[in-house]
Every structure is written in C-alpha cells, then in structure tokens.
Amino acid sequence: xxxxxxxxxxxxxxxxxxxxxxxxxxxxxxxxxxxxxxxxxxxxxxxxxxxxxxxxxxxxxxxxxxxxxxxxxxxxxxxxxxxxxxxxxxxxxxxxxxxxxxxxxxxxxxxxxxxxxxxxxxxxxxxxxxxxxxxxxxxxxxxxxxxxxxxxxxxxxxxxxxxxxxxxxxxxxxxxxxxxxxxxxxxxxxxxxxxxxxxxxxxxxxxxxxxxxxxxxxxxxxxxxxxxxxxxxxxxxxxxxxxxxxxxxxxxxxxxxxxxxxxxxxxxxxxxxxxxxxxxxxxxxxxxxxxxxxxxxxxxxxxxxxxxxxxxxxxxxxxxxxxxxxxxxxxxxxxxxxxxxxxxxxxxxxxxxxxxxxxxxxxxxxxxxxx
Numbered sequence: 001x002x003x004x005x006x007x008x009x010x011x012x013x014x015x016x017x018x019x020x021x022x023x024x025x026x027x028x029x030x031x032x033x034x035x036x037x038x039x040x041x042x043x044x045x046x047x048x049x050x051x052x053x054x055x056x057x058x059x060x061x062x063x064x065x066x067x068x069x070x071x072x073x074x075x076x077x078x079x080x081x082x083x084x085x086x087x088x089x090x091x092x093x094x095x096x097x098x099x100x101x102x103x104x105x106x107x108x109x110x111x112x113x114x115x116x117x118x119x120x121x122x123x124x125x126x127x128x129x130x131x132x133x134x135x136x137x138x139x140x141x142x143x144x145x146x147x148x149x150x151x152x153x154x155x156x157x158x159x160x161x162x163x164x165x166x167x168x169x170x171x172x173x174x175x176x177x178x179x180x181x182x183x184x185x186x187x188x189x190x191x192x193x194x195x196x197x198x199x200x201x202x203x204x205x206x207x208x209x210x211x212x213x214x215x216x217x218x219x220x221x222x223x224x225x226x227x228x229x230x231x232x233x234x235x236x237x238x239x240x241x242x243x244x245x246x247x248x249x250x251x252x253x254x255x256x257x258x259x260x261x262x263x264x265x266x267x268x269x270x271x272x273x274x275x276x277x278x279x280x281x282x283x284x285x286x287x288x289x290x291x292x293x294x295x296x297x298x299x300x301x302x303x304x305x306x307x308x309x310x311x312x313x314x315x316x317x318x319x320x321x322x323x324x325x326x327x328x329x330x331x332x333x334x335x336x337x338x339x340x341x342x343x344x345x346x347x348x349x350x351x352x353x354x355x356x357x358x359x360x361x362x363x364x365x366x367x368x369x370x371x
Contacts, residue, residue: 001286002357005278009355016339016360021153021181021317021351024207026267033270034209037263055265062272063214066280067179067198068189072251075215076260080180081108083199083215084147086255087176088112090225091145095121100139100146100173102129106153109178113147129157130307137167145174150182150198154344155306156291156317158182165194174221180204185287185316185353187280196221202264205316205353208271212264217252231257278354286354287316290361294318294350297365306347319347325371339364 011017011025040048060074077083093116101113101124116122125139129152140146146168151158161177168175177198179188184205190198197217202208217225227234227248233256237243248254275283288311295309298320306319321327328343335341342349352361 001278001282002355005274005355006357008274012355012360014338016356016363018350018352018356018360018364019340019342020185020205020207020353021349022342023203023210024205024353026209027207027271027274029274030208030267030271033266034263037266052262052265055262055269056260058269059214059265059272062269062276063216065276066183066188066272067216068191069216070219072253073216073219075217075252075255076265077199077213077215077255078211078261079213080178080199080201083197083213084108084112084176084178086215086227086229087197087199087217087225088116089228090255091174092224092226093120093122093144096123097121098123098125098143100125100127100136100143102127102148104129104152104154104157105147105149106178109147109149129159133160133163133167136164137171140167140171140173143171143173145176147176147178149178149180150186150188151315151317152307153181153317154347154349155319156181156309156315157307158186158313158315160312161188161193161195165192168196169194174224181317182315184275184283185280186284190216190218197225202268202271206268206271206275207353209264209267212261212268214268215252215255217255219251222250222252222254225255227255227257229257233258283354287352288314290352290354290356290358291316291318293358293361294352294364295320297361298368301365301369303368316353317349317351319344319349320368321347322371330371334364334367337367339367 008027060071063074064071113124117124165175175196177195179198179200183200199215201213203210232238234254236247236249237245291314295318303320303322327346327348330348331341331343
C-alpha cells in the first residue's frame, strides 16, 4: 500500500521520517489545501467566507466518519490540551468526587487531573496502564470519570478501548480518551467503545498541521460539560452580533469560544479526507507491521523494548535502548544520516506511518546495528 501513496509525501525524498508520534510531515493534499486558502485570502480577502464555513463543517464531518460519531458532536479546538482542559474544567466537580487516571500519561492528560486532586478535593485513583481489567473495574467503582490515552506516548502500549469502555458503561463512569497517539493509525469507534469524550490534535498520526485539533463530546453528555472559556461563538445566536441571548449552542460548537484556525482547518480537512480515502482498515495493519518489523529487528540486535508488543497492544510507537548508548546522541547521529526519531526519557522513540516502506525500516535497523 505504501507504494500507492508515497508520492503524497515528498518528505520521503529527503528523510527517513520515523517521528509521527511528535510532529508529522503533511501530505501534498494537506499542503495544497492550506496553500489554496493563503492564495485566496491574498487575492480576495474574506470574499469566499462561505467556503471557510464549509471547511469547518468538513472537518466535523470527516472526524465523525473517522470515529463513528455525529458531526454535531465535534468541536474544533487548537490542540489536545485544550480539549482535555474543556472536559476537566467543564464538569461541576464536588469535593469527594472520584476519578481514575494512570501514572504513565503524557502531562496533557495528567496535570489537569492532578490539579483537581490538589485544588478541588477530587480523589484520583492512580493506576498503571498495564494493570488488569479487573483492577481497572474495581477502581472505576463509584468513579465519576476515567481518563486514559489510547496509545502511550513513550512505550507505545495500546489499550483495549472497548473493554475499558464496557467497564465505564457498567459503572456509570464518564469515559475520556486522549486519542492523539492512535487516531489516524488505529480504529476508534466511539459507539462500540462507549467513549463519552475524546481529544486529538491533527499534527501526529492524522498527518495534519499543528494548532488545529478536534474534541468529541457525546450528545447526551453535552450538558455535563459546560464551557468555561467564554467568547462570542459559544452561543446559539452567535452570528447575530446584536443578540445578547446567552443560550449555549446545542452542539459541541458550544466549546468553540472564538474565531477558528481557518488555514489549519483547510489542512486538517484534507488530511482527514486522505486518511478516509486510504482507510483505517488498511492503515492499521501497515503501521502495526512496520512497528513489528522494527521491534523484532531491534531486539535481534540486542536492544531493549520499552514494552512488549502483541497484536492487541502494539502501535506505531517503538521505543528502544541499548546499554552504554546515550539516546540523545543516537538520535543526533541518526539525524545526521537523514533518519528522524526522538529521544524520550532515555529511550529512542521511532514512529513510522503507513507510507513508510519496509525498506525504510531495514535502513533504520542497519544504522542501529552500528551501535
């Protein structure tokens, strides 16, 4: 499959890009969409404003298709952190409320919950992402919310969204997912997984630009998450500038508090439409296979993996290390050879996407063999 779409990613002519868990290159379609808007605004200003509105709707529609949601359940935000903060601050917490979180989370999905614990008297039950479903089930008893990442940013462990969602459904627990490290590479079905809310930025596995993200909030949960950041577009009659009616929008647009990142939305819409064209059902095995190839090859060369991979838990992230080899030095040396990875907490993190070829992985392994 990579042969069919490789031309969409000119980065392959310059680099072996293995860093999609950080900031991904964009596709031709994504870049051309943003270039189109820039030229249009240069030539016409906001004359084609109706196209901007259609693009916002296109982002919502494409996101909904990708995760099996409804377009009106999608808000456009500036990043994953904003989406998480909207949920964390928008719920009317009471002292003594309980939630479940996980030690290994990226700070964006950890600090907001710690703040609730420290400042609002919310009891956070801290678990590990490697804990059993039975332990998660027990912790979710009486909990108001559970927050977890689909894929761990450091070790690449992918959780069973559906199994955890069934626990949350049975326990009556609000289920929040930080989806940034999985959305665009692995399937997400918010209905099958009973997910109440998720957030993800476009600049990783969705292959879009930075500064533009999506937030999903289940329609039946909208009134449980009130917008805290208030601007002019949170309200139902925001297009009527003379209106002073503060009735919130009936959809997830209530979480959009002002002007959107229009050029980013042009890019995100194109990026999402490319993913939908390729099909997550095709992207998933490609990414899984590349990750497996890299992990198995690295282990054969004497590298340690950050966590074990299985068909159920593997992702596009593979983090490795070798005794006596400093990770930042290795990443710097790889960069000199045109191979882009990331140093993370003593590990070298690789993250190939579907358009990367098995030959690219062989090239990376050949370099790893030199250490």
